Amino acid sequence: MAGTQLTRRRFMHATAAAAVSAPFVRGAQAAGSLSVGFWDHWVPGANKATEEIVRAWADKEKVAVKMDFITSQGNKNLLTIAAEAQAKSGHDIFALPTWYPQDYAEHLEPVNDVMDVLIQQNGDVNGTVSYLGRTKDRWLAVPATVGSQIKGPCSRIDLMRQHAGIDVQAMYPAGGPPQADAWTLEAFLKAAEACHRGGVPFGIGLGQTSDSVDTAGAIFQSFGAALVDQAGNVTVKSDPVRQALEYYKKLATFLPPDAPAWDDASNNKWLVSGRGALICNPPSAWAVAKRDAPNVAQQCWLHGMPAGPRGRFAPFLPFFWGIWAFSRNKPAAKSLLLALSTHDAVAKMVDVSGGYDLPAWAKLTTLPTWAEAEPPKGVLYHYPNPHHHQTLSIAAAPAPPAVANQIYNQATMTKMVVRYLQGEPLDATLSWAEREVEGFTRG
Structure with a gap:
């Protein structure tokens, strides 16, 4: 539908320095609300880093964001993924473990437009991310820094x-x-x-x-x-x-x-x-x-x-962020994934996790946290x-x-x-x- 599609041309107006791409969200009349299911990090304080990045983006874009940090203890995150896919209702964005983009490919919104911008900005991804996050010429999800290792x-x-x-x-x-x-x-x-x-x-x-x-x-x-x-x-x-x-x-x-x-x-x-x-x-x-x-x-x-x-x-083992096909705010969801994948956002996540979290992008493997x-x-x-x-x-x-x-x-x-x-x-x-x-x- 024209009202919910984010074109490549509009994406390419975003520069590497302004990849949060505010004009898309309001220009596509996509402000309003967004719900995100993140993985509940085992490192104390790591969730706060993600929350601060999302809040800064939401304040700038005038989007009301609800965040849930869902534990992998007892496979609660996996059970939630299965339930939302079956019900075709739930969060707009969900953190997907390694194999899950392939498992739920038919339930995910393609993110080729997001990946085109991020590869230009951050360098290419490694072959494992391509193997798990893409099917043929369709990107299923964006590689997440949080949880990847x-x-x-x-x-x-x-x-x-x-x-x-x-x-x-x-x-x-x-x-x-x-x-x-x-x-x-x-x-x-x-x-x-x-x-x-x-x-x-x-x-x-x-x-x-x-x-x-x-x-x-x-x-x-x-x-x-x-x-x-x-x-x-x-x-x-x-x-x-x-x-x-x-x-x-x-x-x-x-x-x-x-x-x-x-x-x-x-x-x-x-x-x-x-x-x-x-x-x-x-x-x-x-x-x-x-x-x-x-x-x-x-x-x-x-x-x-x-x-x-x-x-x-x-x-x-990469984690991914996927947008459900049933999301009602896909332009805002794509804009948030860009914001979560900027150099500064990735550096913050890596630092707060004590170096555990690992971006998949070729240009982001030499952040100060690991050297220091x-x-x-x-x-x-x-x-x-x-x-x-x-x-x-x-x-x-x-x-x-x-x-x-x-x-x-x-x-x-x-x-x-x-x-x-x-x-x-x-x-x-x-x-x-x-x-x-x-x-x-x-x-």
């Missing part, structure tokens, strides 16, 4: 030096590009063995929750191992998958014996307790250590993943991949998202590793996985 290694400087002979600060120097050519999967395996022998094993889970799956996905991709290819063909019984499983079985022998039972809290606790030399996680464990175990926090360093035969891949974080100074410099030396990925890609989502949520890769680790023959493990994945493709 990379789950790369967080190492103990002292323990890696003492037991593995690796200086992670020299390998990933604060303020400079990585010197990490020797940081390969083989080096990672040798370091895991050395730290295990020293009584401080790597804290990598083999469970069925996100952290375990994300690490497995990145290592599989480092071998070029995909269970389903981009065209939807099942490729479980391929040489790269066999190589990935053989490697993972070796690695798993150096992990904590209860790793198959780990959940997403286990690796955090492992690091904070001082019992391990490395985990794969965003800065949440380091942030908790700053409060509860300062001696551990002072020895932490976040850095890149090891490289495999097919490259260096880091697990990236301490202790130790520079601990987070390499967290946002500022030198773009690794590919940000998600487990089960490049399979069609509907299939990849099932592989991811069913933890097929970590289940394969555990079955093989516990003595099942490799061919039997591959046959089991093939049957599982074939079911996903049919579904």
Whole structure:
């Protein structure tokens, strides 16, 4: 309808310095009210940063905004998404976790016009955002800074030096590009063995929750191992998958014996307790250590993943902001998403989250928060991949998202590793996985 469409021409009148684009809202007679469902951040005070950005925009645009911060505890946010999509009623904008733009594509307003402006303003997005946030030539949602994260290694400087002979600060120097050519999967395996022998094993889970799956996905991709290819063909019984499983079985022998039972809290606790030399996680464990175990926090360093035969891949989990197709104020909703994605808004969100939140835009990976974080100074410099030396990925890609989502949520890769680790023959493990994945493709 003409009254609710925001044309590309009107968007392009907005400059990078004035991306809140006030003329659209009033010019399209779109003032009035707007309702937003944000994710309830785990970092104290982080919600306030978002609220202040939205209030400033609302005051300028003369829009009455209602904000709800909805917890992910008990999957309340996911239940709300499902209920609103079914009822075709609720918030105008909703924060959508990683796979949800694809799951609810038919219920979302296209945001190509918003993304055109933001890419021009902030640089391109990484491939994982395109994979999850777009279908063909249609953008389903805008990548959200809040909640997005990379789950790369967080190492103990002292323990890696003492037991593995690796200086992670020299390998990933604060303020400079990585010197990490020797940081390969083989080096990672040798370091895991050395730290295990020293009584401080790597804290990598083999469970069925996100952290375990994300690490497995990145290592599989480092071998070029995909269970389903981009065209939807099942490729479980391929040489790269066999190589990935053989490697993972070796690695798993150096992990904590209860790793198959780990959940997403286990690796955090492992690091904070001082019992391990490395985990794969965003800065949440380091942030908790700053409060509860300062001696551990002072020895932490976040850095890149090891490289495999097919490259260096880091697990990236983006959040998105989507506009429901049933929204009654789409021009205002699009204008707010522009305001939430300016350099200053993103910098504020990153700062208040203590560096945890991560923008997907190429030009926004060198904000001061990451360079200045301490202790130790520079601990987070390499967290946002500022030198773009690794590919940000998600487990089960490049399979069609509907299939990849099932592989991811069913933890097929970590289940394969555990079955093989516990003595099942490799061919039997591959046959089991093939049957599982074939079911996903049919579904």
